[in-house]
Amino acid sequence: MRRILATWIILTIGTTALAQNSMNTDSFEAITVRKAKEVELDIKTSQITRIEGPVDLTFEAKEKVNNLDLKADTIQVRYTNANDKAPSFIHMEDNLDINIQGYNILSEKADIDLDKGLATFTGKTIVAMPDTDPITTQGMTLNMNTNKLLLISPNIPRLSLNDTKP
Amino acid sequence: MIRHLTTGAIVLALLGCGSEPPVSNAPAPSPPSDATPQHAAEEALTGASMAVAGLDLYMHDDAFTGQDTAEPTFWVHADQGELTGDESLWTLTDTQAVIYRDDEDDMHLTAKKGWFDQVRNTAQLSGGVTIESGPLRINTQRVDWDNALGTVTSENETELHNGATRLTAIGFTMSPDTGGIHLYQPRGTITFGEL
Numbered sequence: 001m002r003r004i005l006a007t008w009i010i011l012t013i014g015t016t017a018l019a020q021n022s023m024n025t026d027s028f029e030a031i032t033v034r035k036a037k038e039v040e041l042d043i044k045t046s047q048i049t050r051i052e053g054p055v056d057l058t059f060e061a062k063e064k065v066n067n068l069d070l071k072a073d074t075i076q077v078r079y080t081n082a083n084d085k086a087p088s089f090i091h092m093e094d095n096l097d098i099n100i101q102g103y104n105i106l107s108e109k110a111d112i113d114l115d116k117g118l119a120t121f122t123g124k125t126i127v128a129m130p131d132t133d134p135i136t137t138q139g140m141t142l143n144m145n146t147n148k149l150l151l152i153s154p155n156i157p158r159l160s161l162n163d164t165k166p
Numbered sequence: 167m168i169r170h171l172t173t174g175a176i177v178l179a180l181l182g183c184g185s186e187p188p189v190s191n192a193p194a195p196s197p198p199s200d201a202t203p204q205h206a207a208e209e210a211l212t213g214a215s216m217a218v219a220g221l222d223l224y225m226h227d228d229a230f231t232g233q234d235t236a237e238p239t240f241w242v243h244a245d246q247g248e249l250t251g252d253e254s255l256w257t258l259t260d261t262q263a264v265i266y267r268d269d270e271d272d273m274h275l276t277a278k279k280g281w282f283d284q285v286r287n288t289a290q291l292s293g294g295v296t297i298e299s300g301p302l303r304i305n306t307q308r309v310d311w312d313n314a315l316g317t318v319t320s321e322n323e324t325e326l327h328n329g330a331t332r333l334t335a336i337g338f339t340m341s342p343d344t345g346g347i348h349l350y351q352p353r354g355t356i357t358f359g360e361l
Contacts, residue, residue, distance in 0.1 A: 028358065029357065029358055030330070030355050030356060030357045030358060031356045031358075032354070032355050033333070033353055033354060033355070033356065034353065035353075036352055037351065038348055038349065038350055038351075038352075039333075039348070039349045039352045039356070040346060040347070040348045040349075041347050041349070041356070041361045042345050042346055042347075042361070043299075043302055043328070043345045043346075043347055044270065044344075044345030045345070046358070046359050046360065046361040047361070048356065048361070049346065085358045085359035086358040086359075087358075
Protein backbone atom coordinates (compact mmCIF):
# COMPACT_ATOMS: atom_id res chain seq x y z
CA MET A 1 0.00 0.00 0.00
CA ARG A 2 1.31 3.28 -0.98
CA ARG A 3 2.19 5.31 2.01
CA ILE A 4 1.39 8.91 1.99
CA LEU A 5 3.61 11.03 4.11
CA ALA A 6 1.81 14.06 5.28
CA THR A 7 3.95 16.79 6.58
CA TRP A 8 2.53 19.26 9.01
CA ILE A 9 4.45 22.39 9.71
CA ILE A 10 3.48 25.14 12.03
CA LEU A 11 4.89 28.49 11.15
CA THR A 12 4.72 31.63 13.19
CA ILE A 13 5.38 34.45 10.88
CA GLY A 14 5.67 38.00 12.02
CA THR A 15 3.82 39.90 9.41
CA THR A 16 3.03 43.51 10.02
CA ALA A 17 -0.62 42.75 10.23
CA LEU A 18 -1.30 41.11 13.54
CA ALA A 19 -4.60 41.55 15.25
CA GLN A 20 -4.25 43.83 18.23
CA ASN A 21 -7.33 42.38 19.88
CA SER A 22 -8.79 38.92 19.69
CA MET A 23 -10.85 38.62 16.58
CA ASN A 24 -14.56 37.92 16.82
CA THR A 25 -17.71 38.83 14.95
CA ASP A 26 -17.71 42.28 16.54
CA SER A 27 -14.38 42.95 14.86
CA PHE A 28 -16.18 43.57 11.57
CA GLU A 29 -18.60 46.33 10.77
CA ALA A 30 -19.42 46.21 7.07
CA ILE A 31 -18.99 44.54 3.71
CA THR A 32 -17.88 46.53 0.70
CA VAL A 33 -19.20 44.83 -2.41
CA ARG A 34 -17.27 45.50 -5.59
CA LYS A 35 -18.78 42.62 -7.51
CA ALA A 36 -21.59 40.14 -6.90
CA LYS A 37 -24.25 38.61 -9.07
CA GLU A 38 -26.94 38.91 -6.42
CA VAL A 39 -27.26 39.80 -2.78
CA GLU A 40 -30.32 38.93 -0.74
CA LEU A 41 -30.95 41.00 2.37
CA ASP A 42 -33.52 40.57 5.10
CA ILE A 43 -34.64 44.04 6.05
CA LYS A 44 -36.51 42.68 9.08
CA THR A 45 -33.47 41.08 10.71
CA SER A 46 -30.81 43.22 9.01
CA GLN A 47 -29.00 40.08 7.93
CA ILE A 48 -27.51 38.99 4.64
CA THR A 49 -29.32 35.84 3.64
CA ARG A 50 -27.50 35.06 0.41
CA ILE A 51 -24.67 36.25 -1.78
CA GLU A 52 -24.40 34.78 -5.25
CA GLY A 53 -20.99 34.89 -6.86
CA PRO A 54 -18.63 35.41 -8.41
CA VAL A 55 -17.85 37.94 -5.73
CA ASP A 56 -15.19 40.51 -5.02
CA LEU A 57 -15.73 42.05 -1.63
CA THR A 58 -14.10 43.19 1.57
CA PHE A 59 -15.14 42.44 5.11
CA GLU A 60 -14.33 45.77 6.72
CA ALA A 61 -12.78 45.40 10.16
CA LYS A 62 -12.71 48.05 12.84
CA GLU A 63 -8.92 47.61 12.73
CA LYS A 64 -8.10 48.08 9.06
CA VAL A 65 -5.18 45.62 9.25
CA ASN A 66 -7.75 42.88 9.74
CA ASN A 67 -9.75 43.64 6.60
CA LEU A 68 -10.56 40.50 4.63
CA ASP A 69 -10.36 40.95 0.85
CA LEU A 70 -12.21 38.04 -0.70
CA LYS A 71 -12.71 36.86 -4.25
CA ALA A 72 -14.46 33.57 -4.99
CA ASP A 73 -16.91 31.98 -7.37
CA THR A 74 -19.27 31.01 -4.57
CA ILE A 75 -19.68 32.33 -1.06
CA GLN A 76 -22.01 31.78 1.87
CA VAL A 77 -22.25 33.81 5.04
CA ARG A 78 -23.88 32.46 8.16
CA TYR A 79 -24.93 33.88 11.50
CA THR A 80 -24.71 32.10 14.84
CA ASN A 81 -27.95 33.61 16.14
CA ALA A 82 -31.02 34.96 14.41
CA ASN A 83 -30.50 38.38 15.97
CA ASP A 84 -26.78 38.73 15.26
CA LYS A 85 -25.83 41.81 13.32
CA ALA A 86 -22.59 40.49 11.86
CA PRO A 87 -22.00 37.14 10.22
CA SER A 88 -19.86 34.70 12.14
CA PHE A 89 -18.92 32.29 9.39
CA ILE A 90 -17.85 32.56 5.75
CA HIS A 91 -17.64 29.61 3.37
CA MET A 92 -16.08 30.04 -0.07
CA GLU A 93 -15.38 27.73 -2.98
CA ASP A 94 -13.59 27.86 -6.31
CA ASN A 95 -11.00 30.33 -7.54
CA LEU A 96 -10.35 31.85 -4.15
CA ASP A 97 -8.06 34.85 -3.99
CA ILE A 98 -7.86 36.14 -0.46
CA ASN A 99 -5.84 38.79 1.29
CA ILE A 100 -5.71 38.44 5.06
CA GLN A 101 -3.28 40.16 7.41
CA GLY A 102 -0.62 40.57 4.74
CA TYR A 103 -1.00 37.08 3.28
CA ASN A 104 -2.18 36.50 -0.24
CA ILE A 105 -3.82 33.08 -0.41
CA LEU A 106 -5.03 31.22 -3.47
CA SER A 107 -7.08 28.14 -2.65
CA GLU A 108 -9.89 25.85 -3.70
CA LYS A 109 -12.02 26.14 -0.61
CA ALA A 110 -12.05 28.14 2.61
CA ASP A 111 -13.99 28.29 5.83
CA ILE A 112 -13.45 31.39 7.93
CA ASP A 113 -14.73 31.37 11.49
CA LEU A 114 -14.85 35.05 12.36
CA ASP A 115 -15.84 34.35 15.95
CA LYS A 116 -12.72 32.26 16.60
CA GLY A 117 -10.45 34.06 14.15
CA LEU A 118 -9.64 30.85 12.28
CA ALA A 119 -9.38 30.51 8.51
CA THR A 120 -9.14 26.96 7.15
CA PHE A 121 -8.16 26.35 3.54
CA THR A 122 -8.57 22.96 1.87
CA GLY A 123 -7.27 21.59 -1.38
CA LYS A 124 -4.30 23.02 -3.22
CA THR A 125 -3.39 26.26 -1.51
CA ILE A 126 -0.71 28.78 -2.36
CA VAL A 127 0.22 31.32 0.25
CA ALA A 128 2.45 34.27 -0.44
CA MET A 129 3.97 36.37 2.28
CA PRO A 130 6.03 39.53 2.13
CA ASP A 131 9.70 38.93 1.17
CA THR A 132 9.31 35.17 0.70
CA ASP A 133 8.61 32.82 -2.14
CA PRO A 134 5.08 31.44 -2.31
CA ILE A 135 4.45 28.15 -0.49
CA THR A 136 2.24 25.52 -2.03
CA THR A 137 0.37 23.27 0.39
CA GLN A 138 -2.45 20.77 0.39
CA GLY A 139 -4.27 22.76 3.00
CA MET A 140 -3.66 25.39 5.62
CA THR A 141 -5.09 26.91 8.75
CA LEU A 142 -4.45 30.51 9.70
CA ASN A 143 -5.05 31.63 13.25
CA MET A 144 -5.77 35.30 12.75
CA ASN A 145 -5.38 36.02 16.46
CA THR A 146 -1.84 34.58 16.77
CA ASN A 147 -0.75 34.78 13.11
CA LYS A 148 0.20 31.07 13.21
CA LEU A 149 -0.01 29.09 10.01
CA LEU A 150 -0.53 25.34 10.05
CA LEU A 151 0.61 24.05 6.64
CA ILE A 152 -0.35 20.59 5.42
CA SER A 153 2.13 18.84 3.11
CA PRO A 154 3.89 22.06 2.18
CA ASN A 155 6.37 22.45 -0.62
CA ILE A 156 8.76 24.75 1.19
CA PRO A 157 11.08 26.93 -0.88
CA ARG A 158 14.75 26.23 -0.49
CA LEU A 159 15.35 29.48 1.28
CA SER A 160 14.45 29.96 4.87
CA LEU A 161 11.42 32.08 5.30
CA ASN A 162 13.37 34.46 7.50
CA ASP A 163 16.65 34.34 5.64
CA THR A 164 17.23 37.48 3.64
CA LYS A 165 20.45 36.13 2.05
CA PRO A 166 20.70 33.60 -0.78
CA MET B 167 -48.28 35.38 1.55
CA ILE B 168 -50.31 34.00 -1.24
CA ARG B 169 -52.69 36.49 -2.49
CA HIS B 170 -55.17 36.05 -5.20
CA LEU B 171 -57.18 38.20 -7.37
CA THR B 172 -59.71 40.21 -5.54
CA THR B 173 -61.87 43.00 -6.62
CA GLY B 174 -60.04 46.24 -6.71
CA ALA B 175 -62.11 48.42 -4.50
CA ILE B 176 -62.25 51.65 -6.35
CA VAL B 177 -63.00 54.80 -4.51
CA LEU B 178 -63.37 57.76 -6.75
CA ALA B 179 -62.65 60.22 -4.03
CA LEU B 180 -63.20 63.58 -5.54
CA LEU B 181 -61.11 66.28 -4.03
CA GLY B 182 -62.80 68.22 -1.29
CA CYS B 183 -64.32 71.64 -1.20
CA GLY B 184 -62.54 74.10 -3.46
CA SER B 185 -60.75 71.45 -5.45
CA GLU B 186 -60.93 70.88 -9.15
CA PRO B 187 -64.02 69.06 -10.33
CA PRO B 188 -63.50 65.83 -12.19
CA VAL B 189 -62.60 66.25 -15.79
CA SER B 190 -65.25 63.70 -16.53
CA ASN B 191 -66.89 60.95 -14.55
CA ALA B 192 -69.00 59.35 -17.19
CA PRO B 193 -68.48 57.88 -20.62
CA ALA B 194 -67.89 60.54 -23.18
CA PRO B 195 -71.09 61.67 -24.81
CA SER B 196 -71.69 61.16 -28.46
CA PRO B 197 -70.27 63.98 -30.52
CA PRO B 198 -72.79 66.49 -31.76
CA SER B 199 -73.66 66.24 -35.33
CA ASP B 200 -71.83 69.46 -36.07
CA ALA B 201 -68.60 68.30 -34.41
CA THR B 202 -65.48 69.77 -35.87
CA PRO B 203 -62.80 67.42 -37.21
CA GLN B 204 -60.59 68.39 -34.24
CA HIS B 205 -63.34 67.48 -31.81
CA ALA B 206 -63.86 64.15 -33.51
CA ALA B 207 -60.14 63.42 -33.32
CA GLU B 208 -60.09 64.15 -29.60
CA GLU B 209 -63.01 61.84 -29.09
CA ALA B 210 -61.26 59.12 -31.02
CA LEU B 211 -58.22 59.47 -28.84
CA THR B 212 -60.05 59.35 -25.56
CA GLY B 213 -62.58 56.78 -26.64
CA ALA B 214 -64.74 55.78 -23.70
CA SER B 215 -62.12 56.80 -21.14
CA MET B 216 -63.00 58.43 -17.87
CA ALA B 217 -60.72 60.97 -16.25
CA VAL B 218 -60.85 61.71 -12.55
CA ALA B 219 -59.10 64.22 -10.35
CA GLY B 220 -58.15 62.75 -7.00
CA LEU B 221 -58.36 59.00 -7.49
CA ASP B 222 -57.83 56.32 -4.84
CA LEU B 223 -57.50 52.67 -5.79
CA TYR B 224 -57.04 49.64 -3.53
CA MET B 225 -56.03 46.00 -3.68
CA HIS B 226 -56.76 43.43 -0.98
CA ASP B 227 -55.65 39.90 -0.22
CA ASP B 228 -57.73 36.78 -0.66
CA ALA B 229 -59.35 37.20 2.76
CA PHE B 230 -61.10 40.37 1.69
CA THR B 231 -64.85 40.11 2.03
CA GLY B 232 -65.75 43.51 0.72
CA GLN B 233 -65.97 45.24 4.08
CA ASP B 234 -64.69 48.77 3.93
CA THR B 235 -62.86 48.37 7.25
CA ALA B 236 -60.53 45.67 5.98
CA GLU B 237 -56.96 46.87 5.58
CA PRO B 238 -55.85 46.74 1.99
CA THR B 239 -52.54 45.31 0.82
CA PHE B 240 -51.93 48.15 -1.61
CA TRP B 241 -53.33 51.63 -1.99
CA VAL B 242 -52.50 54.23 -4.56
CA HIS B 243 -53.65 57.82 -4.82
CA ALA B 244 -53.27 59.76 -8.04
CA ASP B 245 -53.89 63.46 -8.49
CA GLN B 246 -55.14 62.57 -11.94
CA GLY B 247 -56.40 59.23 -13.14
CA GLU B 248 -57.91 58.02 -16.34
CA LEU B 249 -59.72 54.78 -17.07
CA THR B 250 -58.63 53.46 -20.43
CA GLY B 251 -60.81 51.99 -23.10
CA ASP B 252 -60.71 48.40 -21.85
CA GLU B 253 -62.08 49.56 -18.47
CA SER B 254 -59.56 47.53 -16.47
CA LEU B 255 -56.55 49.79 -16.64
CA TRP B 256 -56.18 53.15 -14.96
CA THR B 257 -53.38 55.46 -15.97
CA LEU B 258 -52.19 57.61 -13.09
CA THR B 259 -50.35 60.90 -12.70
CA ASP B 260 -48.62 62.26 -9.58
CA THR B 261 -49.03 59.17 -7.46
CA GLN B 262 -48.56 58.17 -3.86
CA ALA B 263 -48.92 54.55 -2.79
CA VAL B 264 -48.68 52.44 0.33
CA ILE B 265 -47.81 48.76 0.64
CA TYR B 266 -49.25 47.65 3.96
CA ARG B 267 -47.18 45.28 6.10
CA ASP B 268 -48.12 43.24 9.13
CA ASP B 269 -46.26 44.35 12.27
CA GLU B 270 -43.73 46.34 10.25
CA ASP B 271 -43.45 49.88 8.95
CA ASP B 272 -45.61 50.29 5.86
CA MET B 273 -43.84 51.11 2.63
CA HIS B 274 -44.62 54.52 1.18
CA LEU B 275 -44.05 55.08 -2.51
CA THR B 276 -44.19 58.17 -4.67
CA ALA B 277 -43.85 58.47 -8.43
CA LYS B 278 -44.71 60.79 -11.25
CA LYS B 279 -46.78 58.30 -13.21
CA GLY B 280 -48.24 54.85 -13.03
CA TRP B 281 -50.95 52.47 -13.97
CA PHE B 282 -53.29 50.20 -12.05
CA ASP B 283 -54.71 47.02 -13.54
CA GLN B 284 -57.83 46.19 -11.57
CA VAL B 285 -58.31 42.83 -13.30
CA ARG B 286 -54.80 41.44 -12.87
CA ASN B 287 -54.29 43.21 -9.53
CA THR B 288 -50.99 44.66 -10.62
CA ALA B 289 -49.70 48.20 -10.66
CA GLN B 290 -46.70 50.05 -11.99
CA LEU B 291 -45.19 53.32 -10.79
CA SER B 292 -42.62 55.17 -12.84
CA GLY B 293 -40.70 58.40 -12.97
CA GLY B 294 -38.61 59.26 -9.94
CA VAL B 295 -39.91 56.41 -7.80
CA THR B 296 -39.09 56.54 -4.10
CA ILE B 297 -39.85 53.83 -1.56
CA GLU B 298 -39.56 54.58 2.13
CA SER B 299 -40.06 52.33 5.13
CA GLY B 300 -38.54 53.45 8.41
CA PRO B 301 -34.89 54.23 7.67
CA LEU B 302 -34.98 52.31 4.39
CA ARG B 303 -35.07 54.42 1.24
CA ILE B 304 -34.99 53.12 -2.32
CA ASN B 305 -34.80 55.27 -5.44
CA THR B 306 -35.40 53.97 -8.93
CA GLN B 307 -37.23 54.83 -12.13
CA ARG B 308 -39.87 52.13 -12.27
CA VAL B 309 -41.38 49.49 -10.02
CA ASP B 310 -44.05 46.85 -10.53
CA TRP B 311 -46.36 45.63 -7.79
CA ASP B 312 -47.86 42.15 -8.10
CA ASN B 313 -50.58 41.75 -5.51
CA ALA B 314 -50.86 37.97 -5.97
CA LEU B 315 -47.14 37.44 -5.36
CA GLY B 316 -46.80 40.29 -2.88
CA THR B 317 -43.65 41.50 -4.61
CA VAL B 318 -42.19 44.77 -5.79
CA THR B 319 -39.77 44.42 -8.70
CA SER B 320 -37.62 46.80 -10.67
CA GLU B 321 -35.39 46.28 -13.64
CA ASN B 322 -33.95 49.75 -13.43
CA GLU B 323 -30.91 51.30 -11.80
CA THR B 324 -31.59 51.32 -8.09
CA GLU B 325 -30.14 53.10 -5.07
CA LEU B 326 -30.75 51.67 -1.62
CA HIS B 327 -29.96 53.63 1.54
CA ASN B 328 -30.46 52.45 5.08
CA GLY B 329 -28.40 54.12 7.76
CA ALA B 330 -24.78 53.72 6.70
CA THR B 331 -25.67 51.07 4.13
CA ARG B 332 -25.37 52.42 0.59
CA LEU B 333 -25.94 50.13 -2.37
CA THR B 334 -26.62 50.50 -6.04
CA ALA B 335 -27.96 47.71 -8.24
CA ILE B 336 -29.34 47.16 -11.70
CA GLY B 337 -32.65 46.05 -10.23
CA PHE B 338 -34.32 44.29 -7.34
CA THR B 339 -37.14 42.06 -6.21
CA MET B 340 -38.61 42.74 -2.79
CA SER B 341 -41.17 40.89 -0.73
CA PRO B 342 -42.40 43.42 1.82
CA ASP B 343 -44.18 40.76 3.89
CA THR B 344 -41.15 38.54 4.37
CA GLY B 345 -38.69 41.41 4.41
CA GLY B 346 -36.52 39.86 1.75
CA ILE B 347 -34.92 41.95 -0.97
CA HIS B 348 -32.83 40.59 -3.84
CA LEU B 349 -30.46 43.10 -5.35
CA TYR B 350 -29.05 42.30 -8.78
CA GLN B 351 -25.39 43.13 -9.40
CA PRO B 352 -25.10 45.22 -6.25
CA ARG B 353 -22.21 47.56 -5.50
CA GLY B 354 -21.51 49.48 -2.35
CA THR B 355 -21.34 49.02 1.39
CA ILE B 356 -23.54 46.88 3.59
CA THR B 357 -23.18 48.04 7.16
CA PHE B 358 -23.96 45.31 9.64
CA GLY B 359 -27.19 45.96 11.51
CA GLU B 360 -28.28 48.62 9.02
CA LEU B 361 -29.92 46.83 6.13
